[in-house]
Amino acid sequence: ETGVTQSPTHLIKTRGQQVTLRCSSQSGHNTVSWYQQALGQGPQFIFQYYREEENGRGNFPPRFSGLQFPNYSSELNVNALELDDSALYLCASSLAGASGNEQFFGPGTRLTVL
C-alpha cells in the first residue's frame, strides 16, 4: 500500500507569482482534501475533491484552486501569491463511504513567499 505523497517538499516564491503543488493519494482512495497550516496553527481546510469535482470549500479566496485527475491525484494552485500564503500545505486522502472517516496525510509542502 502506497501512502500519500506530495511534491515538491519545499519551495520559495515571490509575491505575485503562481504556484502548483501536487499530491498523489493513497492507493484505493478517491477523495483528496487540502489544508493550509500556518506556523503555530492547526491545519485549516482549503477544499476537497471527490470524483474530480470540488466537494466542499473552506474560507479561502478564489485564487486558491484545485484539480483532481482520473487517477485521483490532485493539484493545488495558488495565484497572485501573498506573504501570508507562506505555510505548510497538507494533502490528505480518504475513501468516501469507508467506515471511520479517516483521512491519511502526506508529509506536506513548505511554501515560503518572499
Added chain:
Amino acid sequence: AQRVTQPEKLLSVFKGAPVELKCNYSYSGSPELFWYVQYSRQRLQLLLRHISRESIKGFTADLNKGETSFHLKKPFAQEEDSAMYYCALTSGANSKLTFGKGITLSVRP
C-alpha cells in the same frame, strides 16, 4: 460554525506522570471527534476517534456532549509520547476536518 479549542499550547510532564490534553468543541449537530498526533519529523497521523471507543498507545478520550469536550488522557506518560497533538472534528462522512491549534506534549525522563 464548527470550532475546536485547545486551551493550552504546551504541557510538560515527567515520565510516569498522568497526562490530560484538553479539547473543547462547538458544533450544533453530532460531530465525530478525533485526536491526531505528529511525532518529530513524521507526518500527521490519526491517534484515535471517539466512535471507536478504543485505547491506542495507552491513550483514551471520552466524548462528553454535555460539556462539549473530548479530552485525551493517559495514566502514565512515556518519553515516546512527546509530540504535537491536535484535536479535530468533522460533521460527517467524507467531510472536512476542523482542527484545534494543537498542543505540544513534552515528557521528560
